[in-house]
Amino acid sequence: MQNLVGKVAVITGAGGGIGAALAHMFAREGMRIVISDVDEQAARSTAADIVAGGSEAISARVDVSRHEDLDALADLAWSRFGSVDILCNNAGIVPSGRYRPIWEFPLEDWRWAFDVNLMGVVHGLRSFIPRMIAQNTEGHVVTTASVAGLVSGSGSAVYSASKHAAVRVTEALYASLQEIGSPIGVTLLCPGLVNTNIYNSERNRPSSLLPEQGIAEETAELQSIADSLYRDAISPDDVANMVLKAVRERRFYLLTSDNFDEPLRERFEAILARRNPQFSKLLDLSKGDIGEKDA
Ligand code: NAD
Numbered sequence: 001m002q003n004l005v006g007k008v009a010v011i012t013g014a015g016g017g018i019g020a021a022l023a024h025m026f027a028r029e030g031m032r033i034v035i036s037d038v039d040e041q042a043a044r045s046t047a048a049d050i051v052a053g054g055s056e057a058i059s060a061r062v063d064v065s066r067h068e069d070l071d072a073l074a075d076l077a078w079s080r081f082g083s084v085d086i087l088c089n090n091a092g093i094v095p096s097g098r099y100r101p102i103w104e105f106p107l108e109d110w111r112w113a114f115d116v117n118l119m120g121v122v123h124g125l126r127s128f129i130p131r132m133i134a135q136n137t138e139g140h141v142v143t144t145a146s147v148a149g150l151v152s153g154s155g156s157a158v159y160s161a162s163k164h165a166a167v168r169v170t171e172a173l174y175a176s177l178q179e180i181g182s183p184i185g186v187t188l189l190c191p192g193l194v195n196t197n198i199y200n201s202e203r204n205r206p207s208s209l210l211p212e213q214g215i216a217e218e219t220a221e222l223q224s225i226a227d228s229l230y231r232d233a234i235s236p237d238d239v240a241n242m243v244l245k246a247v248r249e250r251r252f253y254l255l256t257s258d259n260f261d262e263p264l265r266e267r268f269e270a271i272l273a274r275r276n277p278q279f280s281k282l283l284d285l286s287k288g289d290i291g292e293k294d295a
Pocket of ligand 1: 012013014015016017018019036037038039042062063064065090091092093116144145146147190191192193194195196197198199200201204
């Protein structure tokens with residue numbers, strides 16, 4: 001998509017972080033913006049900032065794990081602005097206590113991560129894509145997955161599994177749109193580390209999904225490593241600018257850094273060689289391995 005002026009962007013999880021940066025970036029390009037977030041106050045505040053900057057924006061409380069909320073968001077966007085040209089399925093969470101063996105994660109962590117990180121994307125597609133196709137205009141869909149959805153290993157396994165699934169869903173979206181000759185482009189955004197509030201995702205966990213044993217705490221040592229990793233990471237605005245370029249170029253795979261290319265290559269080479277995996281080069285906070293610091 002080249003000309004964004006006057007077009008409409010809908011963004012989930014836009015109360016902060018990457019979603020808010022996407023909203024500001026598209027507003028600067030002259031788009032009208034529909035901000036949504038499970039944190040209503042945060043969504044309102046992003047919209048108010050955009051309006052204060054002279055652009056048009058509205059906000060809504062949307063929990064992406066509820067398909068009804070995405071249907072209502074689509075109704076709101078079309079009734080208010082008459083079209084939707086860019087959809088960013090961006091909302092996501094990371095349950096804390098992520099470095100432990102796969103069999104020890106509570107079921108509530110699995111449910112929460114898959115409800116938001118996978119079903120949030122699925123709900124977005126179901127509520128918006130048929131109507132975007134019916135518009136028969138150029139458009140674009142951005143899924144915020146993660147580099148964690150491409151590489152593998154023991155760390156952060158629940159989050160990563162949900163992101164692997166989001167990657168697969170987004171590849172299927174791209175393939176299906178190609179098959180019907182749709183003018184809607186797709187970008188699979190796979191960030192490495194970005195300086196946002198993602199490490200404090202527990203603030204958004206629904207009370208119905210609190211594990212019986214309580215929320216796992218990261219150790220103070222891990223927390224401090226993570227704090228410095230995120231502080232030194234690239235900014236959400238940098239990511240938003242990369243997304244703008246990808247939308248303009250109709251680029252599908254968007255990795256924000258090449259720091260994970262080696263584990264990615266190792267994984268696929270092992271699969272193709274029918275060799276057992278090494279998973280040696282992954283960011284592993286539990287071992288204090290910050291070798292991939294700039295991801
Ligand atoms: P963030 O926590 O700053 O922003 C996430 C936003 O999503 C918040 O405003 C939060 O309120 C909202 N949200 C949470 N649960 C929601 C729900 N159920 N429904 C609607 N909104 C909800 O973190 P971020 O880094 O900006 O995260 C954006 C996306 O980027 C996520 O999908 C995340 O997995 C992905 N990502 C982030 C990083 C990183 O290092 N920050 C790396 C890779 C991928």
